[in-house]
Amino acid sequence: MKKHVDVAVIGAGHAGLNAIKEILKVTDDWVLINGGPLGTTCARVGCMPSKVAIHLADSYKMTDKLKRYGVSGGEELALDRPAALEHVRDLRDTFVDLVLANTTDEMDGEHLIEEYAELLDPHRLRVGEREITADAIIVATGARSVVPETWRAEFADGILTVDEIFEQEELPASVAVIGLGPIGLEIGQALHRLGVAVTGVDHGERVSRIQDPAVNRAALDIFQREFPLWLAHEPQIERCDGGFRVRSGEREVVVEKLFLALGRRPNLARLRLDRLRVPMGDHGVPICDPETLRVGRTSVYLAGDAAGGIANLQRAAAQGRIAGWNSVHRRKRSWRAHTPMAIVFSEPNIACVGMEWSRFDERSMVVAEQRFGPVGRALIMGQNRGLLRVYAERKSGRIRGASMVGPRCEHLAHLLAWAIEQNMTVKQALAMPFYHPVIEEALQDTLQELNGELTKPKMRGGFATRWIGAGRASIGSAAQV
Numbered sequence: 001m002k003k004h005v006d007v008a009v010i011g012a013g014h015a016g017l018n019a020i021k022e023i024l025k026v027t028d029d030w031v032l033i034n035g036g037p038l039g040t041t042c043a044r045v046g047c048m049p050s051k052v053a054i055h056l057a058d059s060y061k062m063t064d065k066l067k068r069y070g071v072s073g074g075e076e077l078a079l080d081r082p083a084a085l086e087h088v089r090d091l092r093d094t095f096v097d098l099v100l101a102n103t104t105d106e107m108d109g110e111h112l113i114e115e116y117a118e119l120l121d122p123h124r125l126r127v128g129e130r131e132i133t134a135d136a137i138i139v140a141t142g143a144r145s146v147v148p149e150t151w152r153a154e155f156a157d158g159i160l161t162v163d164e165i166f167e168q169e170e171l172p173a174s175v176a177v178i179g180l181g182p183i184g185l186e187i188g189q190a191l192h193r194l195g196v197a198v199t200g201v202d203h204g205e206r207v208s209r210i211q212d213p214a215v216n217r218a219a220l221d222i223f224q225r226e227f228p229l230w231l232a233h234e235p236q237i238e239r240c241d242g243g244f245r246v247r248s249g250e251r252e253v254v255v256e257k258l259f260l261a262l263g264r265r266p267n268l269a270r271l272r273l274d275r276l277r278v279p280m281g282d283h284g285v286p287i288c289d290p291e292t293l294r295v296g297r298t299s300v301y302l303a304g305d306a307a308g309g310i311a312n313l314q315r316a317a318a319q320g321r322i323a324g325w326n327s328v329h330r331r332k333r334s335w336r337a338h339t340p341m342a343i344v345f346s347e348p349n350i351a352c353v354g355m356e357w358s359r360f361d362e363r364s365m366v367v368a369e370q371r372f373g374p375v376g377r378a379l380i381m382g383q384n385r386g387l388l389r390v391y392a393e394r395k396s397g398r399i400r401g402a403s404m405v406g407p408r409c410e411h412l413a414h415l416l417a418w419a420i421e422q423n424m425t426v427k428q429a430l431a432m433p434f435y436h437p438v439i440e441e442a443l444q445d446t447l448q449e450l451n452g453e454l455t456k457p458k459m460r461g462g463f464a465t466r467w468i469g470a471g472r473a474s475i476g477s478a479a480q481v
Protein backbone atom coordinates (compact mmCIF):
# COMPACT_ATOMS: atom_id res chain seq x y z
CA MET A 1 0.00 0.00 0.00
CA LYS A 2 1.33 3.45 -0.89
CA LYS A 3 0.55 6.81 0.67
CA HIS A 4 1.89 10.34 0.28
CA VAL A 5 1.90 13.02 3.00
CA ASP A 6 3.35 16.48 3.51
CA VAL A 7 5.28 15.40 6.59
CA ALA A 8 6.12 12.06 8.20
CA VAL A 9 7.24 12.29 11.84
CA ILE A 10 9.03 9.22 13.17
CA GLY A 11 8.82 8.83 16.94
CA ALA A 12 6.00 9.81 19.31
CA GLY A 13 8.13 11.15 22.16
CA HIS A 14 8.16 14.78 23.27
CA ALA A 15 10.19 15.78 20.20
CA GLY A 16 7.80 14.09 17.73
CA LEU A 17 4.63 15.21 19.50
CA ASN A 18 5.79 18.84 19.64
CA ALA A 19 6.67 18.66 15.95
CA ILE A 20 3.11 17.55 15.20
CA LYS A 21 1.73 20.56 17.14
CA GLU A 22 3.56 22.92 14.76
CA ILE A 23 2.68 20.93 11.62
CA LEU A 24 -1.01 20.87 12.56
CA LYS A 25 -1.14 24.68 12.37
CA VAL A 26 -0.39 24.43 8.63
CA THR A 27 -1.62 21.09 7.29
CA ASP A 28 -3.58 18.02 8.25
CA ASP A 29 -1.62 15.92 5.81
CA TRP A 30 0.88 14.20 8.14
CA VAL A 31 1.59 10.83 9.74
CA LEU A 32 3.14 10.01 13.07
CA ILE A 33 4.96 6.68 12.99
CA ASN A 34 5.93 5.08 16.27
CA GLY A 35 7.52 1.70 16.83
CA GLY A 36 7.48 0.41 20.43
CA PRO A 37 5.16 1.45 23.25
CA LEU A 38 3.45 4.83 23.11
CA GLY A 39 3.60 7.23 26.03
CA THR A 40 7.10 8.79 25.68
CA THR A 41 10.38 7.85 27.32
CA CYS A 42 9.94 10.66 29.84
CA ALA A 43 6.64 9.34 31.21
CA ARG A 44 7.20 5.58 30.74
CA VAL A 45 10.77 4.93 31.90
CA GLY A 46 12.51 8.28 32.26
CA CYS A 47 12.05 11.55 34.11
CA MET A 48 8.75 10.73 35.79
CA PRO A 49 8.93 7.17 37.23
CA SER A 50 12.53 7.81 38.30
CA LYS A 51 11.42 10.89 40.24
CA VAL A 52 8.52 8.98 41.84
CA ALA A 53 10.99 6.30 42.99
CA ILE A 54 13.38 8.98 44.30
CA HIS A 55 10.59 10.79 46.19
CA LEU A 56 9.39 7.54 47.72
CA ALA A 57 12.92 6.51 48.73
CA ASP A 58 13.71 9.94 50.19
CA SER A 59 10.46 9.91 52.19
CA TYR A 60 11.28 6.48 53.62
CA LYS A 61 14.80 7.67 54.46
CA MET A 62 13.20 10.41 56.59
CA THR A 63 12.36 7.71 59.14
CA ASP A 64 16.10 7.77 60.08
CA LYS A 65 15.65 11.32 61.35
CA LEU A 66 12.45 10.80 63.32
CA LYS A 67 14.18 9.78 66.55
CA ARG A 68 16.33 12.92 66.50
CA TYR A 69 13.15 14.95 66.09
CA GLY A 70 11.68 13.33 69.18
CA VAL A 71 9.28 11.08 67.31
CA SER A 72 9.29 7.58 68.77
CA GLY A 73 8.21 4.35 67.13
CA GLY A 74 10.01 5.14 63.89
CA GLU A 75 12.11 1.98 64.23
CA GLU A 76 8.92 -0.06 63.81
CA LEU A 77 8.21 1.44 60.39
CA ALA A 78 8.84 -0.97 57.57
CA LEU A 79 8.68 -0.65 53.83
CA ASP A 80 6.42 -2.95 51.81
CA ARG A 81 8.57 -2.87 48.69
CA PRO A 82 6.12 -4.56 46.32
CA ALA A 83 3.50 -1.99 47.39
CA ALA A 84 6.04 0.81 46.92
CA LEU A 85 6.85 -0.44 43.42
CA GLU A 86 3.15 -0.67 42.66
CA HIS A 87 2.84 3.00 43.66
CA VAL A 88 5.65 3.91 41.25
CA ARG A 89 3.83 2.07 38.44
CA ASP A 90 0.47 3.63 39.34
CA LEU A 91 1.84 7.15 39.11
CA ARG A 92 3.84 6.20 36.03
CA ASP A 93 0.60 5.03 34.40
CA THR A 94 -1.07 8.31 35.34
CA PHE A 95 1.71 10.27 33.61
CA VAL A 96 1.51 8.02 30.54
CA ASP A 97 -2.29 8.38 30.42
CA LEU A 98 -1.97 12.17 30.65
CA VAL A 99 0.37 12.17 27.66
CA LEU A 100 -1.75 9.77 25.62
CA ALA A 101 -5.03 11.54 26.39
CA ASN A 102 -3.79 14.82 24.96
CA THR A 103 -1.99 13.39 21.97
CA THR A 104 -2.09 9.98 20.29
CA ASP A 105 -5.48 8.91 21.76
CA GLU A 106 -7.00 11.65 19.62
CA MET A 107 -5.34 10.47 16.39
CA ASP A 108 -7.03 8.15 13.87
CA GLY A 109 -5.42 5.29 11.94
CA GLU A 110 -4.73 7.60 9.00
CA HIS A 111 -2.48 9.76 11.15
CA LEU A 112 -0.96 7.38 13.70
CA ILE A 113 0.85 4.26 12.55
CA GLU A 114 2.24 1.96 15.23
CA GLU A 115 5.15 0.38 13.36
CA TYR A 116 8.89 0.83 13.04
CA ALA A 117 10.00 2.92 10.08
CA GLU A 118 12.90 2.38 7.73
CA LEU A 119 14.17 4.97 5.28
CA LEU A 120 14.36 3.89 1.62
CA ASP A 121 15.51 7.27 0.29
CA PRO A 122 15.23 10.92 1.49
CA HIS A 123 11.49 10.99 0.71
CA ARG A 124 10.46 7.34 1.03
CA LEU A 125 9.80 5.18 4.08
CA ARG A 126 8.92 1.53 4.57
CA VAL A 127 6.51 1.20 7.48
CA GLY A 128 5.41 -2.40 7.96
CA GLU A 129 3.58 -3.36 4.76
CA ARG A 130 3.22 0.25 3.64
CA GLU A 131 5.39 2.56 1.65
CA ILE A 132 5.01 6.20 2.63
CA THR A 133 6.42 9.10 0.66
CA ALA A 134 6.70 12.51 2.29
CA ASP A 135 7.81 16.01 1.32
CA ALA A 136 9.62 16.21 4.64
CA ILE A 137 10.60 13.68 7.30
CA ILE A 138 11.33 14.35 10.96
CA VAL A 139 13.41 11.77 12.79
CA ALA A 140 12.59 11.92 16.51
CA THR A 141 13.24 8.32 17.53
CA GLY A 142 14.81 8.98 20.94
CA ALA A 143 17.64 6.96 22.48
CA ARG A 144 18.17 3.60 24.16
CA SER A 145 20.31 2.31 27.04
CA VAL A 146 23.80 1.18 26.11
CA VAL A 147 24.30 -2.51 26.91
CA PRO A 148 27.64 -3.93 25.70
CA GLU A 149 27.08 -6.91 23.40
CA THR A 150 29.35 -9.23 25.41
CA TRP A 151 27.49 -8.45 28.64
CA ARG A 152 24.14 -8.87 26.92
CA ALA A 153 25.23 -12.30 25.63
CA GLU A 154 26.68 -13.55 28.93
CA PHE A 155 24.60 -11.88 31.66
CA ALA A 156 21.21 -11.18 30.04
CA ASP A 157 19.23 -12.69 32.95
CA GLY A 158 21.06 -10.46 35.45
CA ILE A 159 20.89 -7.15 33.63
CA LEU A 160 18.41 -4.42 34.49
CA THR A 161 18.16 -1.04 32.77
CA VAL A 162 15.55 1.69 33.09
CA ASP A 163 13.42 -0.32 30.69
CA GLU A 164 13.01 -3.10 33.28
CA ILE A 165 13.61 -1.61 36.72
CA PHE A 166 10.14 -0.11 37.20
CA GLU A 167 8.50 -3.36 36.07
CA GLN A 168 9.97 -5.36 38.96
CA GLU A 169 7.43 -6.81 41.43
CA GLU A 170 10.15 -6.99 44.10
CA LEU A 171 13.62 -5.53 44.23
CA PRO A 172 16.76 -7.70 44.34
CA ALA A 173 18.67 -7.89 47.62
CA SER A 174 21.84 -6.54 46.05
CA VAL A 175 22.74 -4.62 42.90
CA ALA A 176 25.89 -3.29 41.28
CA VAL A 177 24.98 -0.01 39.59
CA ILE A 178 27.42 0.26 36.72
CA GLY A 179 27.77 3.77 35.33
CA LEU A 180 27.36 6.71 37.72
CA GLY A 181 26.00 9.36 35.40
CA PRO A 182 22.64 10.98 36.24
CA ILE A 183 20.71 7.71 35.80
CA GLY A 184 23.12 5.58 37.85
CA LEU A 185 23.27 8.07 40.70
CA GLU A 186 19.53 8.83 40.84
CA ILE A 187 18.39 5.21 40.59
CA GLY A 188 21.33 3.87 42.63
CA GLN A 189 20.55 6.16 45.56
CA ALA A 190 16.83 5.40 45.35
CA LEU A 191 17.49 1.64 45.36
CA HIS A 192 19.84 2.01 48.32
CA ARG A 193 17.26 4.01 50.26
CA LEU A 194 14.65 1.37 49.45
CA GLY A 195 16.84 -1.20 51.20
CA VAL A 196 18.85 -2.72 48.34
CA ALA A 197 22.58 -3.28 48.99
CA VAL A 198 23.98 -1.03 46.25
CA THR A 199 27.57 -0.81 45.03
CA GLY A 200 28.20 1.96 42.50
CA VAL A 201 30.90 1.38 39.89
CA ASP A 202 32.22 3.70 37.19
CA HIS A 203 35.35 3.55 35.09
CA GLY A 204 35.69 7.33 35.25
CA GLU A 205 36.51 9.52 38.24
CA ARG A 206 33.44 11.74 38.23
CA VAL A 207 29.85 11.26 39.28
CA SER A 208 26.99 12.65 37.26
CA ARG A 209 29.21 14.36 34.71
CA ILE A 210 30.43 16.94 37.28
CA GLN A 211 33.35 18.77 35.70
CA ASP A 212 34.27 21.11 38.54
CA PRO A 213 36.80 19.06 40.56
CA ALA A 214 35.92 20.71 43.91
CA VAL A 215 32.22 19.98 43.45
CA ASN A 216 32.96 16.45 42.28
CA ARG A 217 35.03 15.86 45.44
CA ALA A 218 32.22 17.27 47.59
CA ALA A 219 29.68 15.04 45.82
CA LEU A 220 31.81 11.94 46.21
CA ASP A 221 32.28 12.69 49.89
CA ILE A 222 28.50 12.98 50.36
CA PHE A 223 27.36 9.97 48.34
CA GLN A 224 30.13 7.65 49.55
CA ARG A 225 28.77 8.03 53.08
CA GLU A 226 25.60 6.34 51.86
CA PHE A 227 26.84 3.52 49.66
CA PRO A 228 30.18 2.46 48.19
CA LEU A 229 31.26 4.17 44.97
CA TRP A 230 34.11 2.42 43.18
CA LEU A 231 35.66 4.65 40.58
CA ALA A 232 38.50 4.77 38.07
CA HIS A 233 38.70 1.06 37.17
CA GLU A 234 37.13 -0.83 34.30
CA PRO A 235 34.60 -3.15 35.96
CA GLN A 236 35.08 -6.89 35.40
CA ILE A 237 32.01 -9.12 35.71
CA GLU A 238 31.69 -12.90 35.98
CA ARG A 239 28.95 -15.31 36.93
CA CYS A 240 29.26 -17.01 40.33
CA ASP A 241 27.15 -18.74 42.98
CA GLY A 242 24.61 -16.22 44.18
CA GLY A 243 24.73 -14.06 41.08
CA PHE A 244 27.51 -11.97 39.60
CA ARG A 245 30.95 -11.11 40.89
CA VAL A 246 31.85 -7.51 40.04
CA ARG A 247 35.47 -6.41 40.37
CA SER A 248 36.81 -2.87 40.28
CA GLY A 249 40.58 -2.75 40.83
CA GLU A 250 41.29 -4.63 44.07
CA ARG A 251 37.68 -4.59 45.24
CA GLU A 252 34.97 -7.08 44.51
CA VAL A 253 31.38 -7.77 45.45
CA VAL A 254 28.85 -10.50 44.65
CA VAL A 255 25.46 -9.12 43.63
CA GLU A 256 22.13 -10.53 42.56
CA LYS A 257 21.60 -8.08 39.67
CA LEU A 258 23.46 -5.58 37.52
CA PHE A 259 21.82 -2.22 36.89
CA LEU A 260 23.43 -0.76 33.78
CA ALA A 261 23.47 3.02 33.29
CA LEU A 262 26.32 3.38 30.82
CA GLY A 263 24.74 6.13 28.76
CA ARG A 264 22.13 6.25 26.01
CA ARG A 265 22.58 6.15 22.23
CA PRO A 266 20.29 7.51 19.51
CA ASN A 267 17.77 4.97 18.21
CA LEU A 268 18.84 5.14 14.59
CA ALA A 269 20.17 1.70 13.62
CA ARG A 270 16.99 0.28 12.08
CA LEU A 271 16.17 3.55 10.25
CA ARG A 272 19.00 3.11 7.68
CA LEU A 273 19.89 6.80 7.62
CA ASP A 274 23.01 5.78 5.67
CA ARG A 275 20.66 5.85 2.67
CA LEU A 276 20.58 9.65 2.96
CA ARG A 277 24.18 9.61 1.71
CA VAL A 278 25.21 12.53 3.92
CA PRO A 279 28.23 12.91 6.24
CA MET A 280 27.79 11.03 9.52
CA GLY A 281 28.88 12.12 13.02
CA ASP A 282 29.21 10.00 16.17
CA HIS A 283 26.98 6.97 16.76
CA GLY A 284 25.50 6.99 13.25
CA VAL A 285 23.90 10.43 13.69
CA PRO A 286 23.86 12.32 10.37
CA ILE A 287 25.39 15.78 10.65
CA CYS A 288 22.61 18.33 10.71
CA ASP A 289 22.48 22.12 10.85
CA PRO A 290 22.55 22.84 14.62
CA GLU A 291 20.04 25.68 14.16
CA THR A 292 17.51 24.51 11.58
CA LEU A 293 18.07 20.82 12.49
CA ARG A 294 17.99 20.01 8.77
CA VAL A 295 20.22 17.20 7.54
CA GLY A 296 22.42 18.55 4.75
CA ARG A 297 20.32 19.67 1.77
CA THR A 298 17.70 17.00 2.34
CA SER A 299 14.17 17.53 3.68
CA VAL A 300 14.99 15.38 6.69
CA TYR A 301 15.18 16.92 10.17
CA LEU A 302 16.52 15.52 13.45
CA ALA A 303 15.09 16.34 16.87
CA GLY A 304 15.42 15.27 20.52
CA ASP A 305 17.54 12.41 21.82
CA ALA A 306 17.81 11.01 18.29
CA ALA A 307 20.04 13.99 17.48
CA GLY A 308 22.58 12.88 20.12
CA GLY A 309 24.18 14.96 22.90
CA ILE A 310 22.77 15.42 26.38
CA ALA A 311 19.30 13.95 26.78
CA ASN A 312 16.96 16.57 28.13
CA LEU A 313 13.19 16.83 27.95
CA GLN A 314 12.93 20.58 27.38
CA ARG A 315 15.54 20.38 24.64
CA ALA A 316 13.69 17.51 22.93
CA ALA A 317 10.41 19.45 23.00
CA ALA A 318 11.99 22.70 21.73
CA GLN A 319 13.83 20.92 18.92
CA GLY A 320 10.61 19.13 17.98
CA ARG A 321 8.83 22.47 17.61
CA ILE A 322 11.62 23.89 15.41
CA ALA A 323 11.81 20.77 13.22
CA GLY A 324 8.00 20.79 12.92
CA TRP A 325 7.92 24.45 11.87
CA ASN A 326 10.81 24.06 9.41
CA SER A 327 9.23 20.99 7.81
CA VAL A 328 6.22 23.05 6.64
CA HIS A 329 7.64 26.54 6.11
CA ARG A 330 10.04 27.94 3.52
CA ARG A 331 11.37 30.57 5.95
CA LYS A 332 13.31 28.49 8.45
CA ARG A 333 13.44 29.09 12.17
CA SER A 334 16.54 28.51 14.25
CA TRP A 335 16.78 26.49 17.40
CA ARG A 336 18.64 28.46 20.02
CA ALA A 337 19.87 26.52 22.98
CA HIS A 338 19.11 28.25 26.26
CA THR A 339 21.77 28.60 28.92
CA PRO A 340 22.80 24.99 29.54
CA MET A 341 21.35 23.59 32.75
CA ALA A 342 21.60 20.05 34.07
CA ILE A 343 20.00 18.95 37.32
CA VAL A 344 20.38 15.56 38.93
CA PHE A 345 17.61 14.79 41.40
CA SER A 346 19.74 12.88 43.86
CA GLU A 347 19.54 14.00 47.47
CA PRO A 348 21.25 16.41 47.68
CA ASN A 349 20.77 17.67 44.14
CA ILE A 350 23.64 18.12 41.74
CA ALA A 351 23.45 20.89 39.17
CA CYS A 352 25.56 22.56 36.57
CA VAL A 353 24.61 25.80 34.82
CA GLY A 354 26.08 27.86 32.02
CA MET A 355 29.77 27.66 31.26
CA GLU A 356 31.44 24.42 32.19
CA TRP A 357 34.52 24.26 34.37
CA SER A 358 36.66 23.02 31.47
CA ARG A 359 36.34 26.50 29.94
CA PHE A 360 37.23 28.33 33.15
CA ASP A 361 40.25 30.55 32.54
CA GLU A 362 41.99 31.86 35.68
CA ARG A 363 43.23 34.98 33.91
CA SER A 364 39.84 36.22 32.83
CA MET A 365 37.50 34.67 35.41
CA VAL A 366 36.92 34.45 39.14
CA VAL A 367 35.21 31.80 41.20
CA ALA A 368 33.69 31.99 44.66
CA GLU A 369 32.28 29.18 46.71
CA GLN A 370 30.08 28.52 49.69
CA ARG A 371 29.63 25.34 51.64
CA PHE A 372 26.09 24.57 52.76
CA GLY A 373 27.35 23.58 56.22
CA PRO A 374 26.57 26.89 57.95
CA VAL A 375 23.53 27.81 55.83
CA GLY A 376 20.66 28.28 58.29
CA ARG A 377 17.84 26.73 56.27
CA ALA A 378 20.02 23.77 55.28
CA LEU A 379 20.79 23.13 58.95
CA ILE A 380 17.09 23.27 59.81
CA MET A 381 16.34 20.70 57.09
CA GLY A 382 19.20 18.48 58.27
CA GLN A 383 20.62 18.63 54.74
CA ASN A 384 23.59 20.93 55.04
CA ARG A 385 26.21 18.99 53.12
CA GLY A 386 27.35 20.39 49.82
CA LEU A 387 29.18 23.07 47.92
CA LEU A 388 28.11 25.87 45.58
CA ARG A 389 30.63 27.43 43.16
CA VAL A 390 29.79 30.35 40.91
CA TYR A 391 32.00 31.65 38.09
CA ALA A 392 32.07 35.25 36.82
CA GLU A 393 33.92 37.16 34.15
CA ARG A 394 36.54 39.44 35.68
CA LYS A 395 36.24 42.32 33.21
CA SER A 396 32.48 42.61 32.89
CA GLY A 397 31.48 41.15 36.25
CA ARG A 398 28.91 38.95 34.46
CA ILE A 399 27.89 35.60 35.90
CA ARG A 400 28.93 32.88 33.49
CA GLY A 401 28.43 29.52 35.15
CA ALA A 402 28.00 27.51 38.33
CA SER A 403 28.39 24.01 39.64
CA MET A 404 26.88 22.71 42.83
CA VAL A 405 25.89 19.82 45.03
CA GLY A 406 23.54 20.67 47.84
CA PRO A 407 19.98 20.89 49.16
CA ARG A 408 17.36 22.19 46.71
CA CYS A 409 19.99 23.10 44.15
CA GLU A 410 17.33 22.53 41.49
CA HIS A 411 16.05 25.99 42.44
CA LEU A 412 19.45 27.69 42.73
CA ALA A 413 20.27 26.29 39.29
CA HIS A 414 17.18 27.97 37.84
CA LEU A 415 17.94 31.33 39.46
CA LEU A 416 21.48 31.20 38.12
CA ALA A 417 20.38 30.07 34.66
CA TRP A 418 17.90 32.95 34.50
CA ALA A 419 20.59 35.41 35.64
CA ILE A 420 23.03 34.10 33.00
CA GLU A 421 20.33 34.17 30.34
CA GLN A 422 19.71 37.83 31.22
CA ASN A 423 23.47 38.52 31.03
CA MET A 424 23.38 39.77 34.63
CA THR A 425 26.42 40.97 36.50
CA VAL A 426 27.15 39.82 40.03
CA LYS A 427 26.14 43.27 41.31
CA GLN A 428 22.80 43.13 39.46
CA ALA A 429 22.07 39.68 40.88
CA LEU A 430 22.90 40.94 44.36
CA ALA A 431 20.41 43.76 43.91
CA MET A 432 17.62 41.15 43.56
CA PRO A 433 15.46 40.45 46.63
CA PHE A 434 16.35 37.57 48.96
CA TYR A 435 14.29 36.25 51.83
CA HIS A 436 15.36 34.65 55.13
CA PRO A 437 15.89 31.88 56.13
CA VAL A 438 16.11 30.30 52.67
CA ILE A 439 18.60 28.17 50.74
CA GLU A 440 18.97 31.11 48.32
CA GLU A 441 21.04 32.81 51.03
CA ALA A 442 23.85 30.43 50.08
CA LEU A 443 23.72 32.02 46.63
CA GLN A 444 23.59 35.51 48.13
CA ASP A 445 26.73 34.75 50.19
CA THR A 446 28.54 33.33 47.19
CA LEU A 447 27.66 36.36 45.08
CA GLN A 448 28.90 38.66 47.83
CA GLU A 449 32.22 36.81 47.89
CA LEU A 450 32.37 36.93 44.13
CA ASN A 451 31.72 40.67 44.23
CA GLY A 452 34.56 41.04 46.74
CA GLU A 453 36.88 39.19 44.37
CA LEU A 454 35.80 41.30 41.42
CA THR A 455 36.34 44.61 43.19
CA LYS A 456 39.59 43.57 44.88
CA PRO A 457 42.59 45.64 43.71
CA LYS A 458 44.98 43.66 41.52
CA MET A 459 47.78 42.15 43.61
CA ARG A 460 51.34 41.71 42.51
CA GLY A 461 51.70 38.26 40.96
CA GLY A 462 48.16 38.26 39.63
CA PHE A 463 44.70 38.03 41.10
CA ALA A 464 43.74 35.82 43.96
CA THR A 465 41.48 33.51 41.99
CA ARG A 466 40.10 31.25 44.60
CA TRP A 467 38.22 31.98 47.75
CA ILE A 468 38.30 29.15 50.24
CA GLY A 469 34.74 29.14 51.47
CA ALA A 470 35.29 28.34 55.10
CA GLY A 471 33.86 29.96 58.12
CA ARG A 472 31.36 32.44 56.65
CA ALA A 473 28.64 31.67 59.11
CA SER A 474 25.58 32.00 56.96
CA ILE A 475 22.84 31.81 59.52
CA GLY A 476 21.12 34.15 57.13
CA SER A 477 22.80 36.97 55.30
CA ALA A 478 20.34 39.34 56.90
CA ALA A 479 21.95 38.48 60.25
CA GLN A 480 25.36 39.29 58.87
CA VAL A 481 24.54 42.77 57.67
Ligand SMILES: Cc1cc2nc3c(=O)[nH]c(=O)nc-3n(C[C@H](O)[C@H](O)[C@H](O)COP(=O)(O)OP(=O)(O)OC[C@H]3O[C@@H](n4cnc5c(N)ncnc54)[C@H](O)[C@@H]3O)c2cc1C
Binding pocket: 010, 011, 012, 013, 014, 015, 016, 033, 034, 035, 036, 037, 038, 039, 040, 041, 042, 045, 046, 047, 048, 050, 115, 116, 117, 118, 140, 141, 142, 143, 162, 183, 267, 270, 271, 303, 304, 305, 306, 310, 311, 312, 313, 314, 316
Ligand atom coordinates in the same frame (compact mmCIF):
# COMPACT_ATOMS: atom_id res chain seq x y z
C1 LIG B 1 15.81 7.27 33.52
C2 LIG B 1 15.76 8.58 32.79
C3 LIG B 1 15.57 9.74 33.52
C4 LIG B 1 15.51 10.96 32.88
N1 LIG B 1 15.33 12.08 33.64
C5 LIG B 1 15.26 13.28 33.04
C6 LIG B 1 15.02 14.44 33.81
O1 LIG B 1 14.88 14.39 35.03
N2 LIG B 1 14.95 15.63 33.16
C7 LIG B 1 15.11 15.73 31.80
O2 LIG B 1 15.03 16.84 31.25
N3 LIG B 1 15.33 14.64 31.04
C8 LIG B 1 15.41 13.42 31.64
N4 LIG B 1 15.61 12.30 30.88
C9 LIG B 1 15.76 12.48 29.41
C10 LIG B 1 14.39 12.65 28.71
O3 LIG B 1 13.49 11.67 29.16
C11 LIG B 1 14.60 12.55 27.20
O4 LIG B 1 15.56 13.51 26.80
C12 LIG B 1 13.32 12.79 26.40
O5 LIG B 1 12.24 12.05 26.90
C13 LIG B 1 13.57 12.41 24.93
O6 LIG B 1 12.41 12.61 24.14
P1 LIG B 1 12.41 12.21 22.60
O7 LIG B 1 11.12 12.67 22.04
O8 LIG B 1 13.65 12.66 21.95
O9 LIG B 1 12.46 10.61 22.57
P2 LIG B 1 11.43 9.41 23.12
O10 LIG B 1 10.51 9.99 24.12
O11 LIG B 1 12.33 8.34 23.45
O12 LIG B 1 10.58 9.11 21.82
C14 LIG B 1 11.08 8.37 20.75
C15 LIG B 1 10.01 7.45 20.20
O13 LIG B 1 10.45 6.90 18.95
C16 LIG B 1 10.10 5.53 18.87
N5 LIG B 1 10.98 4.88 17.86
C17 LIG B 1 12.27 4.50 18.02
N6 LIG B 1 12.76 3.99 16.85
C18 LIG B 1 11.75 4.05 15.95
C19 LIG B 1 11.63 3.69 14.56
N7 LIG B 1 12.63 3.19 13.83
N8 LIG B 1 10.44 3.89 13.95
C20 LIG B 1 9.39 4.40 14.64
N9 LIG B 1 9.46 4.77 15.95
C21 LIG B 1 10.62 4.61 16.59
C22 LIG B 1 10.29 5.05 20.31
O14 LIG B 1 9.57 3.86 20.57
C23 LIG B 1 9.71 6.24 21.10
O15 LIG B 1 8.33 6.13 21.29
C24 LIG B 1 15.65 11.05 31.47
C25 LIG B 1 15.83 9.89 30.71
C26 LIG B 1 15.88 8.67 31.36
C27 LIG B 1 16.05 7.42 30.54
Ligand SMILES: NC(=O)c1ccc[n+]([C@@H]2O[C@H](COP(=O)([O-])OP(=O)(O)OC[C@H]3O[C@@H](n4cnc5c(N)ncnc54)[C@H](O)[C@@H]3O)[C@@H](O)[C@H]2O)c1
Binding pocket: 178, 179, 180, 181, 182, 183, 184, 186, 201, 202, 203, 204, 206, 207, 208, 209, 234, 235, 261, 262, 263, 264, 309, 310, 311, 312, 342, 343, 344, 345
Ligand atom coordinates in the same frame (compact mmCIF):
# COMPACT_ATOMS: atom_id res chain seq x y z
N1 LIG C 1 17.98 14.51 35.93
C1 LIG C 1 18.21 14.46 34.61
O1 LIG C 1 18.12 15.45 33.89
C2 LIG C 1 18.52 13.15 33.99
C3 LIG C 1 18.32 11.98 34.69
C4 LIG C 1 18.65 10.80 34.10
C5 LIG C 1 19.16 10.81 32.81
N2 LIG C 1 19.33 11.96 32.14
C6 LIG C 1 19.98 11.97 30.81
O2 LIG C 1 19.94 10.67 30.22
C7 LIG C 1 21.17 10.43 29.52
C8 LIG C 1 21.76 9.10 29.92
O3 LIG C 1 22.16 9.13 31.29
P1 LIG C 1 23.26 8.13 31.82
O4 LIG C 1 23.48 8.44 33.26
O5 LIG C 1 22.91 6.75 31.44
O6 LIG C 1 24.51 8.46 30.90
P2 LIG C 1 25.86 9.30 31.07
O7 LIG C 1 26.54 9.18 29.76
O8 LIG C 1 25.62 10.64 31.63
O9 LIG C 1 26.71 8.50 32.17
C9 LIG C 1 27.19 7.21 31.93
C10 LIG C 1 28.24 6.87 32.96
O10 LIG C 1 28.62 5.53 32.73
C11 LIG C 1 30.03 5.43 32.80
N3 LIG C 1 30.42 4.27 31.99
C12 LIG C 1 30.26 4.10 30.65
N4 LIG C 1 30.71 2.90 30.28
C13 LIG C 1 31.15 2.27 31.39
C14 LIG C 1 31.71 0.99 31.66
N5 LIG C 1 31.91 0.10 30.71
N6 LIG C 1 32.03 0.69 32.92
C15 LIG C 1 31.84 1.58 33.90
N7 LIG C 1 31.31 2.80 33.73
C16 LIG C 1 30.97 3.15 32.49
C17 LIG C 1 30.54 6.78 32.30
O11 LIG C 1 31.84 7.04 32.81
C18 LIG C 1 29.49 7.74 32.87
O12 LIG C 1 29.82 8.20 34.15
C19 LIG C 1 22.09 11.61 29.81
O13 LIG C 1 22.14 12.45 28.69
C20 LIG C 1 21.44 12.28 30.98
O14 LIG C 1 21.70 13.69 30.99
C21 LIG C 1 19.04 13.14 32.71
